[in-house]
Amino acid sequence: MFGTLFLKECRQVLRSMVYYLYVVIFVMFLSSQMGEVVTADLDRPKPGQESYGSTSSHEEGAVMEKILAGLVMETYHNSYATYPMGFYRGVTLNERELAEMASIIEECTGKSWDEILENMENHFAKSDQTTMEGALRAQISYSVVPKASLSYEEFCENMEKACEIIGAGSSYTQKHLDAGVGVPMTYEQAVEEFETLCGKDRITGAVVRLFCDYAGIILSILPIFLGVTRCLRDKRAKVSQAVFSRSTSAFQIIASRYLANVCMAFLPVAITIFVVQMPYQYHARTIGITPDALAFLKYSLVWLLPEIMIVLAVSFFITELTENVISIFIQVFWAIGSVFGAAGLQGDFGFHLIARWNALGNTSAFWSQRQELFWNRGFYFALAVLFLGLTVGFYEKKRREGETVYGKIFKRRK
Amino acid sequence: MGSARIEIKDLSKNYGKKQALNHVSLEIEQGMFGLLGPNGAGKTTLMKVLTTLTKKSSGQVSLCGIPVEQCNEIRRMTGYLPQDFSMYGNMGAYEALDYLAVLSGMDKKKRVEKVPEMLEKVNLGDQHKTKVRAMSGGMRRRLGIAQAIIHDPRIIVVDEPTAGLDPEERVRFRNLLCEIAKDRIVILSTHIVGDIEATCENIAVLSQGEILFRGTVSQLLESVRGKAYTMEVSAMELPMVKEQFLVTGILTNGSTANIKIIADEPPVKGAKPARPDVEDAYMYLMSHASAFPCRE
Numbered sequence: 001m002f003g004t005l006f007l008k009e010c011r012q013v014l015r016s017m018v019y020y021l022y023v024v025i026f027v028m029f030l031s032s033q034m035g036e037v038v039t040a041d042l043d044r045p046k047p048g049q050e051s052y053g054s055t056s057s058h059e060e061g062a063v064m065e066k067i068l069a070g071l072v073m074e075t076y077h078n079s080y081a082t083y084p085m086g087f088y089r090g091v092t093l094n095e096r097e098l099a100e101m102a103s104i105i106e107e108c109t110g111k112s113w114d115e116i117l118e119n120m121e122n123h124f125a126k127s128d129q130t131t132m133e134g135a136l137r138a139q140i141s142y143s144v145v146p147k148a149s150l151s152y153e154e155f156c157e158n159m160e161k162a163c164e165i166i167g168a169g170s171s172y173t174q175k176h177l178d179a180g181v182g183v184p185m186t187y188e189q190a191v192e193e194f195e196t197l198c199g200k201d202r203i204t205g206a207v208v209r210l211f212c213d214y215a216g217i218i219l220s221i222l223p224i225f226l227g228v229t230r231c232l233r234d235k236r237a238k239v240s241q242a243v244f245s246r247s248t249s250a251f252q253i254i255a256s257r258y259l260a261n262v263c264m265a266f267l268p269v270a271i272t273i274f275v276v277q278m279p280y281q282y283h284a285r286t287i288g289i290t291p292d293a294l295a296f297l298k299y300s301l302v303w304l305l306p307e308i309m310i311v312l313a314v315s316f317f318i319t320e321l322t323e324n325v326i327s328i329f330i331q332v333f334w335a336i337g338s339v340f341g342a343a344g345l346q347g348d349f350g351f352h353l354i355a356r357w358n359a360l361g362n363t364s365a366f367w368s369q370r371q372e373l374f375w376n377r378g379f380y381f382a383l384a385v386l387f388l389g390l391t392v393g394f395y396e397k398k399r400r401e402g403e404t405v406y407g408k409i410f411k412r413r414k
Numbered sequence: 415m416g417s418a419r420i421e422i423k424d425l426s427k428n429y430g431k432k433q434a435l436n437h438v439s440l441e442i443e444q445g446m447f448g449l450l451g452p453n454g455a456g457k458t459t460l461m462k463v464l465t466t467l468t469k470k471s472s473g474q475v476s477l478c479g480i481p482v483e484q485c486n487e488i489r490r491m492t493g494y495l496p497q498d499f500s501m502y503g504n505m506g507a508y509e510a511l512d513y514l515a516v517l518s519g520m521d522k523k524k525r526v527e528k529v530p531e532m533l534e535k536v537n538l539g540d541q542h543k544t545k546v547r548a549m550s551g552g553m554r555r556r557l558g559i560a561q562a563i564i565h566d567p568r569i570i571v572v573d574e575p576t577a578g579l580d581p582e583e584r585v586r587f588r589n590l591l592c593e594i595a596k597d598r599i600v601i602l603s604t605h606i607v608g609d610i611e612a613t614c615e616n617i618a619v620l621s622q623g624e625i626l627f628r629g630t631v632s633q634l635l636e637s638v639r640g641k642a643y644t645m646e647v648s649a650m651e652l653p654m655v656k657e658q659f660l661v662t663g664i665l666t667n668g669s670t671a672n673i674k675i676i677a678d679e680p681p682v683k684g685a686k687p688a689r690p691d692v693e694d695a696y697m698y699l700m701s702h703a704s705a706f707p708c709r710e
Contacts, residue, residue, distance in 0.1 A: 237502045238498050238499065238500040241494065241496040242496060246517035246518050400466060400469055400485060402468035
């Protein structure tokens with residue numbers, strides 16, 4: 001019986017305009033991010049290359065240099081990027097605050113502000129600022145050396161002062177310092193990284209991981225619409241009472257709807273990730289590496305499926321509870337908060353809804369944090385099951401008592 | 415399994431401070447049973463209690479010997495046609511009925527047999543592919559009755575099924591209900607007296623959550639025997655007559671009007687005795703609600 005209901009629900013999803021919008025938006029978003037097949041970053045590094053990319057470093061000296069570099073550049077432009085409550089807010093300081101900030105930098109570097117600015121200008125003058133690549137490279141390689149006597153603790157205290165001046169959500173919080181910084185890679189490091197990439201990711205793993213990073217962003221929002229549409233369809237079509245009075249259990253009704261939506265939401269994800277993986281699979285073979293042909297399935301199941309599950313489960317729960325579209329607003333806010341709440345674009349999985357790994361490779365760093373990702377995804381899987389259970393319970397209550405939370409509030413207002 | 419009988423004892427249902435049902439007691443036997451009452455009388459609430467869609471506040475309700483609290487058992491033995499029944503607009507008649515049959519726990523073999531049979535029964539056999547969104551009100555109601563009986567329930571509850579139907583559809587629908595009621599209980603809840611008159615012998619009249627009358631149509635008619643009169647009045651006098659008497663029919667003819675009055679005594683000398691109908695009895699009952707003890 002459950003199987004029949006499930007198939008009928010899948011058919012319902014397939015007939016929904018919202019589902020086709022879901023597929024189109026998902027594919028368009030992913031194409032815009034990963035449309036071009038770039039294999040250059042997946043080739044063995046050659047000695048004498050201009051750049052080998054960057055790697056993440058938690059070494060205190062490196063952290064101080066890069067964080068100070070960022071602070072100098074933002075102070076120079078008097079424009080500080082902050083993300084209070086997850087949303088971008090540019091901060092401009094007044095003269096007094098700017099002077100205070102300059103003195104913090106002077107305190108950390110042991111140099112005068114003018115001297116620091118002169119060094120910065122000299123550094124950027126050396127690079128080709130007319131191309132995006134040149135400007136980016138100059139930015140990556142720019143660093144500000146702290147004074148020799150500055151301890152890491154003193155540095156942290158100074159950054160705390162900087163945070164107080166700028167306000168909440170700046171890039172100088174302890175969370176950002178702990179997340180590490182990007183530093184240019186050496187040839188040896190690049191070769192080691194490539195060996196790890198070939199051994200552990202077998203090329204395709206790194207590609208689908210980047211796919212999961214982008215897909216995770218859009219999948220924190222798109223499935224909400226599927227969930228809300230399904231739950232409101234009964235009300236809109238005036239089917240609720242005819243369904244409520246049938247003998248099938250609330251579990252079978254809700255679980256079949258939920259599972260059908262999860263599967264249908266996952267289907268285009270699985271197909272797209274497989275299509276994205278294909279050219280890289282071919283590339284791996286051309287450079288003599290046996291690719292991980294099932295990487296697309298492993299990553300999408302572990303990384304993206306729990307996200308689809310929790311987003312749908314929460315939208316089912318809120319929509320059954322309120323019988324309106326408020327779930328869209330709550331969950332979009334949650335998704336945006338998750339995107340901007342993370343300290344960096346790689347790792348720091350914590351309990352963020354969206355797991356980020358915005359890099360093609362950086363394999364050893366990922367594998368060292370893999371366990372954290374598993375905990376994160378396991379947590380959301382369990383939470384999704386919990387929300388599904390709550391939805392079933394509330395649906396049965398509605399069925400027996402004929403009242404909704406919204407209905408009760410509405411009645412009391414009268 | 416108990417007998418095909420519904421027992422309602424001292425049933426009350428409150429929505430906050432509002433009492434929708436007030437100590438209602440009823441016994442309903444096999445066949446058509448009409449539940450009559452004005453809008454807001456508590457008919458839909460009573461129907462919902464019987465179909466487990468609303469929890470009672472107090473009292474006892476059992477269907478075929480099974481207490482209404484045993485939701486799963488009750489849902490298996492009841493079929494419900496809600497007041498505003500519809501289905502997903504993008505489904506065809508067959509698909510919609512098949513979907514609800516699955517929700518009633520019917521296996522594929524049974525559905526393949528019963529779905530076309532039910533569609534034929536409600537005269538939708540030729541329309542099995544017609545989308546619900548393209549159906550007329552009458553077709554939807556017929557689909558509604560098909561979904562209410564597809565799992566062969568012992569009790570069928572239909573709430574205001576003929577509201578908004580044209581006369582032809584209404585007659586067809588009533589006949590269909592009578593046909594179905596041969597071997598089960600069919601409770602027809604309505605505020606349209608004509609529907610009850612045409613289909614039910616046993617009835618109850620509900621008003622403001624209380625049972626005003628419980629008995630047969632003949633007993634209801636008995637209460638107005640010798641109390642119906644017709645008389646001719648001028649159009650000018652009509653408002654005054656309406657204030658003094660219970661007027662149940664007016665046929666205007668130029669400056670005069672032929673009216674039907676329900677009164678305990680002949681209203682005027684020239685008034686002629688008339689044959690009362692169920693609507694007259696219902697109107698008389700409603701106008702004397704406070705003074706009318708529940709008749710069993």
